[in-house]
Amino acid sequence: MKSKQTTDNAISMPAAETVLSLYRTMVLIREFELKAREVFRTGRMPGFIHVYIGEEAVAAGVCAQLRKDDYVASTHRGHGHALAKGVTARAAMAELLGAVDGCSGGRGGTMHLYDPECGFLGSNGVVPPGILIAAGAALGATLHGGNQVAVSFFGDGGSNNGAFHEGINMAATWNLPVVFVCENNMYATEMPFSQATKNTNVASRAAAYGIPGVQVDGNNVLEVLREAGKAVGRARRGEGPTLIECLTYRWFGHHEGDPGTSYREKDEIASWKARDPVKRLKAEAIDGGVATEQDFAAIDDEIRDVLEDAAQFALASPLESVETALRHVYQEAVN
Numbered sequence: 001m002k003s004k005q006t007t008d009n010a011i012s013m014p015a016a017e018t019v020l021s022l023y024r025t026m027v028l029i030r031e032f033e034l035k036a037r038e039v040f041r042t043g044r045m046p047g048f049i050h051v052y053i054g055e056e057a058v059a060a061g062v063c064a065q066l067r068k069d070d071y072v073a074s075t076h077r078g079h080g081h082a083l084a085k086g087v088t089a090r091a092a093m094a095e096l097l098g099a100v101d102g103c104s105g106g107r108g109g110t111m112h113l114y115d116p117e118c119g120f121l122g123s124n125g126v127v128p129p130g131i132l133i134a135a136g137a138a139l140g141a142t143l144h145g146g147n148q149v150a151v152s153f154f155g156d157g158g159s160n161n162g163a164f165h166e167g168i169n170m171a172a173t174w175n176l177p178v179v180f181v182c183e184n185n186m187y188a189t190e191m192p193f194s195q196a197t198k199n200t201n202v203a204s205r206a207a208a209y210g211i212p213g214v215q216v217d218g219n220n221v222l223e224v225l226r227e228a229g230k231a232v233g234r235a236r237r238g239e240g241p242t243l244i245e246c247l248t249y250r251w252f253g254h255h256e257g258d259p260g261t262s263y264r265e266k267d268e269i270a271s272w273k274a275r276d277p278v279k280r281l282k283a284e285a286i287d288g289g290v291a292t293e294q295d296f297a298a299i300d301d302e303i304r305d306v307l308e309d310a311a312q313f314a315l316a317s318p319l320e321s322v323e324t325a326l327r328h329v330y331q332e333a334v335n
Contacts, residue, residue, distance in 0.1 A: 011222050013288045019281065020291055020299065022064060022221050026056040026278045027303045029080040032089055035307040036079065036096055040256050044315065046098055049110045052080035054219075054251035057277035058183050059084040061224025062151060062244075065232045071119045071137040071150040073130030075183075076111045077250070078123025081153050086118030089310035099317035106320055107328065119148075127188075128158035131167035131180065138176040138235075149235045151179045157188025159202045168243065172209040177235035179228065182245045183218065189254045190263040203245040211241050218246030219277040222284075249275075 013019065033051040040049055052059070055077075063072065063084035074081040082092055087103055095102025096110050103115045111125040121137060124130055134152035141148040158164060159182055171178045182202045186193050193200055206213025212234075216223045224246060231242035249272035253260030260269070285291045 011220075011226060013285065013290050014222070014225075016285075016291050016295070018064075018225075019285045020295060022060050022225065023278070023281055023285075023296060024299050024303065025060040025064070025084050026221065026281070027299055028089065028306070029056045029059060029083050030278055031303050031307045032079060032083060032092065032310070035311050036093065037256055039093070039097070039311055039315070045096055045110075047109055047111075048255040048257065049079075049096065050077040050255050051252055052077055052250070054272065054276075055183055055185060055248045056080055057221035057224055057281075058181065058218045058246045058248055059153070061221045062153075062179070062181055062228040064225055065228045066119070066149065066151065068118055069146075070148050070232075071121050071134060071141075073121045073133040073137070073150065073152045074113070074123040075127065075130060075153055075155060075158070076123060076125050077155070077183075078111070078113060078153070082113045082115070082120050082123065085115075085120045087113060087115045087120055089306055090313045091115065093307075093310040093314035094317045097314045097317065098319060099314055100320050101313070101317035105328075106317075128154050128161040128163040128167075130154055131158070131163050134178050134180070135167045135171045135176055138171065138178045138241075139174065142174075142176060147177070147236055149177045149179065149232050151181060151232075153181045153183060155188060156182060156184040156186065156193040156200075156202065157191070157196070158182070159205070160188075160197055168206075168209050168211070168241065171241040172211045175238065175240040177238070178241040179231040179235055180241060180243045181228075182243070183248055184245055185248050185250045187250075187254070187263070192263070201245070203243055206243040209243075211243060213243040213245070215245040215247065218248030219272075219275045219280065221277055221281050 033053045039045055059080040072085045091103035095104050095113055098106045100106050103113055111123050114122040121133055130152045134150040138150040203213035203215040214227050216227050282296050
């Protein structure tokens with residue numbers, strides 16, 4: 001099967017409810033990451049954080065097509081996926097701080113957010129294992145007679161790892177209900193994708209596995225929504241996996257503290273910021289008469305309050321005591 005690249009021409013503006021829901025998710029992710037950067041700079045947050053600013057349309061568009069009982073496996077840059085799948089801002093922010101009220105009880109931190117209640121199977125510090133986790137979740141759902149769909153998010157760097165071949169080959173061979181979403185932001189840490197592989201069209205690799213592959217504008221949430229809907233529907237009908245490559249861009253460095261300017265040209269960064277997916281949806285919706293400036297302003301105000309509350313909640317949440325260090329490591333005896 002050949003890969004294809006979609007265009008904006010056939011995309012119609014959805015109803016106001018859908019547009020505002022997508023906008024709310026993207027703004028939630030954007031404001032969460034901005035607040036996380038702010039809290040990180042106080043010194044209260046351990047380790048590093050990898051923010052998702054600039055890529056919000058991918059998580060929002062894909063997860064809008066999922067049910068609560070569907071599965072998502074994420075990456076080290078996973079805050080946006082977690083929030084889009086239903087992890088609360090409070091639980092995610094507390095986890096970033098290693099606090100007991102975090103979604104992983106403060107034991108996972110930024111790269112190991114986890115919430116099975118909403119089908120979020122975890123962010124991951126190793127680059128591509130979410131591909132295998134999602135394929136395994138899809139296999140489990142199939143064996144148990146469910147019709148859940150699993151989604152794996154991974155970066156362009158992950159597409160050059162052996163797990164990419166193993167996971168997609170297995171899913172294709174067994175016709176598993178998986179959607180593989182490559183967030184191609186052009187860099188693996190500091191390595192340009194064009195210097196790491198001869199074939200930079202990730203979607204075209206789907207042909208080797210006999211599955212559909214499609215390349216989309218990852219900064220156009222409506223295009224992502226449309227193609228994700230097709231892929232999720234196909235998977236849920238038992239027609240097997242799809243590979244979606246979303247062309248997008250992270251505005252900042254690989255992690256907080258990396259300026260991201262030593263290996264990227266300023267003009268390149270500016271050109272991608274001009275394609276801001278949040279502003280783009282807002283402008284198109286207003287121009288199309290689907291929603292008003294006041295509708296979007298109300299969401300902006302709501303989300304700012306949500307994130308201020310999340311930060312204060314997380315900062316007030318206590319850390320686990322050292323005496324509990326071995327808890328959840330070994331099976332605990334049941335009396």
